Every structure is written in C-alpha cells, then in structure tokens.
Amino acid sequence: MADELIHSFAGGTLNRAALERPLEGFVDAQLTSATAQIISFAGDRALIDVSDDQPKLHLVTHGDLPNSGPIPPIFLGLREDESPVFAQFTDVLDDGAPATSFPDHIKAIDLRSLAGQAILPPEELGLLAYARSLTAWHSAHRFCANCGHATVIKTGGDRRHCDACQREHYPRTDPVAIMLVHKGDKCLLGRGRHFEELRYSALAGFVETGETIEEAARREILEESGVLVGSISYHSSQPWPFVSSLMIGLMGEALSEDIVMDEAELEDVRWFSRADAKAMLDGTHEQGFSAPPPLAIAHHLLQSFVNA
Ligand SMILES: [Zn+2]
Structure with missing residues (x-):
C-alpha cells in the first residue's frame, strides 16, 4: 500500500556483512582500519556534530575512542564505499550527560528529537536506530539466560555466546x-x-x-x-x-x-x-x-x- 513511504528510522543502507563477520580476524581488521567510523552514544542519546548547517553523526576512529565504555564497539556493517561502521556507548553521568567532555559542537541528542527535527538524512537516522537497538541489547544481555554465566560478543556483535553452556543468544526485536x-x-x-x-x-x-x-x-x-x-x-x-x-x-x-x-x-x-x-x-x-x-x-x- 505504501511502497514509496520511508518511515523515520527506516531506510538504513548498511551492508551487515553476514558472510564476512565469522571469518577469522575480519571484525578486528575492520575496527583498526583507517576508514573505520565509530558512532558513539551517551546513554540513549547519539553524539551529533552540529558545527555547520548540516548536522552529522560524530564519528570517531578506533584510535580516538573517548574511553573504554560499558561495552566494546559493536560492528554494524560496511558502507557502500566499504568503510566499516561500529557503535559504542560512552560512559554517562547520573543525569544522562556524557562522562567524557566533548567540544561544544558535539551534542548528545535523543533519537526522537533527531527524527522529529529531520536533521539527519534518512539512511543515517536508520543507521542510528539500528545501532541504538543493538547496543542497548548488548548492554542488557551480558549474562546467559540459560545458565547465568557471562556471555561474550561473537562475530562483531550480531550475537553473543555462552562459553559455559555453548548457547548462542541473538538480538531480539x-x-x-x-x-x-x-x-x-x-x-x-x-x-x-x-x-x-x-x-x-x-x-x-x-x-x-x-x-x-x-x-x-x-x-x-x-x-x-x-x-x-x-x-x-x-x-x-x-x-x-x-x-x-x-x-x-x-x-x-x-x-x-x-x-x-x-x-x-x-x-x-x-x-x-x-x-x-x-x-x-x-x-x-x-x-x-x-x-x-x-x-x-x-x-x-x-x-x-x-x-x-
Ligand atoms: Zn550459558
């Protein structure tokens, strides 16, 4: 009925690289690649660069990650030009503000406001929605629902694995x-x-x-x-x-x-x-x-x- 309609948070264009993810060393090589881009979240808010008229995602590389964060960077996939995209949380204070201080032109903005103001291209908003849901899942599923053992991130973060009982856990929708x-x-x-x-x-x-x-x-x-x-x-x-x-x-x-x-x-x-x-x-x-x-x-x- 609505073929032409692209909803807010839809329209992500990333190649999730399902076939390459399991290959030995693939995700690590992507993370340390010079073209890697890491999206940062402060709690549930995305860090946005508002330095010019067209706000954009504040993207960092592996070398300048602000801190270790509560979870390691999660591999989201590859852009059309093959540059890898990751997402990670930065630590937040009790009031939800980033624990790391950023320059004035970097703002932590919630996804509803970003969608409501339509200040990002649809595919970037779609990417943020994917990143936000996936990082939130990782942060809430660090232990095995089957045996209670701590789980580890596998294949860049499209699943978690329990080494104690060998069960795989997949992100939920x-x-x-x-x-x-x-x-x-x-x-x-x-x-x-x-x-x-x-x-x-x-x-x-x-x-x-x-x-x-x-x-x-x-x-x-x-x-x-x-x-x-x-x-x-x-x-x-x-x-x-x-x-x-x-x-x-x-x-x-x-x-x-x-x-x-x-x-x-x-x-x-x-x-x-x-x-x-x-x-x-x-x-x-x-x-x-x-x-x-x-x-x-x-x-x-x-x-x-x-x-x-
Ligand atoms: Zn288990």
Missing part, C-alpha cells in the same frame, strides 16, 4: 501491531495516559507469544476499545528503537461500533470522522485535537485513511 480501525467514514483513535494533551493515535500493542499479527491486532483493539475487527490489511512497518520494537502498521475494518474502554490503558477512545482526522493531521482541528507527528507510523496510517 519486539513486534508491535498498530492498527487504524475504520468503519465507513469514521476511524477509531485513542489516547494513552502519557500522551500530550488532546493527542489521539491508532491503537497498538505487542504481539504476544503464540499469536499471529492479525490475532494480536484484533485482541488489542477488543481489549482496549471493545470494538470487533474483521478484515485486516498490511500497510507498512517501521523500526522503533525505543528500545528495539518493530511497528507493524495495519488497517482494520470494524464489525462493531460500541466502545467499552480499557481504563487502565487509555484515557479516552472514540470515533472520529474523516474530516476530523484530516484536520488533526493538518493541525487545524477546531477543538485542538491532534494526530501523531510524521515520525510515527500512526500518522501515515491516518493519512492513508484520510486519502482513501
């Missing part, structure tokens, strides 16, 4: 079904308790063990709104690096209209007309209701409904 439910000229939108005032969005939830995407979407909509959903179509998907979700965007046709809201999850859920939805996207709604910004997949689901 958590699928989230997000669905715009519609019925005729109306669509169903809700607001979570943490949303900014008057903001409404498509309903969403994690796909649980043993479910298909469609089953998860129907269950979530029923739990949160009491609305029954019939046919479902796939729209598009988006990596969501908070911390490592994959948003699976769907359109669903409602079979019922009566709402029974899950008050633990939501503050409100209601039907909006197509005209309402358009005004919410345009920021012109009379009552001030608003839709999520373009960095969120929900914005594009709603846009598709408005355009239909």
Whole structure:
C-alpha cells in the first residue's frame, strides 16, 4: 500500500556483512582500519556534530575512542564505499550527560528529537536506530539466560555466546501491531495516559507469544476499545528503537461500533470522522485535537485513511 513511504528510522543502507563477520580476524581488521567510523552514544542519546548547517553523526576512529565504555564497539556493517561502521556507548553521568567532555559542537541528542527535527538524512537516522537497538541489547544481555554465566560478543556483535553452556543468544526485536480501525467514514483513535494533551493515535500493542499479527491486532483493539475487527490489511512497518520494537502498521475494518474502554490503558477512545482526522493531521482541528507527528507510523496510517 505504501511502497514509496520511508518511515523515520527506516531506510538504513548498511551492508551487515553476514558472510564476512565469522571469518577469522575480519571484525578486528575492520575496527583498526583507517576508514573505520565509530558512532558513539551517551546513554540513549547519539553524539551529533552540529558545527555547520548540516548536522552529522560524530564519528570517531578506533584510535580516538573517548574511553573504554560499558561495552566494546559493536560492528554494524560496511558502507557502500566499504568503510566499516561500529557503535559504542560512552560512559554517562547520573543525569544522562556524557562522562567524557566533548567540544561544544558535539551534542548528545535523543533519537526522537533527531527524527522529529529531520536533521539527519534518512539512511543515517536508520543507521542510528539500528545501532541504538543493538547496543542497548548488548548492554542488557551480558549474562546467559540459560545458565547465568557471562556471555561474550561473537562475530562483531550480531550475537553473543555462552562459553559455559555453548548457547548462542541473538538480538531480539519486539513486534508491535498498530492498527487504524475504520468503519465507513469514521476511524477509531485513542489516547494513552502519557500522551500530550488532546493527542489521539491508532491503537497498538505487542504481539504476544503464540499469536499471529492479525490475532494480536484484533485482541488489542477488543481489549482496549471493545470494538470487533474483521478484515485486516498490511500497510507498512517501521523500526522503533525505543528500545528495539518493530511497528507493524495495519488497517482494520470494524464489525462493531460500541466502545467499552480499557481504563487502565487509555484515557479516552472514540470515533472520529474523516474530516476530523484530516484536520488533526493538518493541525487545524477546531477543538485542538491532534494526530501523531510524521515520525510515527500512526500518522501515515491516518493519512492513508484520510486519502482513501
Ligand atoms: Zn550459558
């Protein structure tokens, strides 16, 4: 449905070098290569060079890594010109600021702000999202879930290995079904308790063990709104690096209209007309209701409904 659409955090172009990674000495040679580029994170914020009009990733080489960091550099892959790209954390202080001081033109910026302001090219934002999810996984999975022994990074960081029980551990991605439910000229939108005032969005939830995407979407909509959903179509998907979700965007046709809201999850859920939805996207709604910004997949689901 949305072939042309490139979501924020999608569009990474790196060759992940799956075949070369396991080769003896390959990753080490990449790390010490003169063309190696290392992306640094201070906690969950990326270090960005804002010295000129076009902000860019603050890239360092192996020789000038700011410090050892909580995890070693993780190999992300090769750029088109074969230059290797790594990611690593720098230590942070309690307030989240980098423990290492950087020149004034190096800023630690969170990925939502980078996406919201669209100050990086899409492929660089996609690269950051990949780097952020992978480094976060490494930092949270240093011990074997099977035997409790410390695990080690393998093949540059696309997995970890437990030397005690020989089990391999792979980075996880958590699928989230997000669905715009519609019925005729109306669509169903809700607001979570943490949303900014008057903001409404498509309903969403994690796909649980043993479910298909469609089953998860129907269950979530029923739990949160009491609305029954019939046919479902796939729209598009988006990596969501908070911390490592994959948003699976769907359109669903409602079979019922009566709402029974899950008050633990939501503050409100209601039907909006197509005209309402358009005004919410345009920021012109009379009552001030608003839709999520373009960095969120929900914005594009709603846009598709408005355009239909
Ligand atoms: Zn183990």
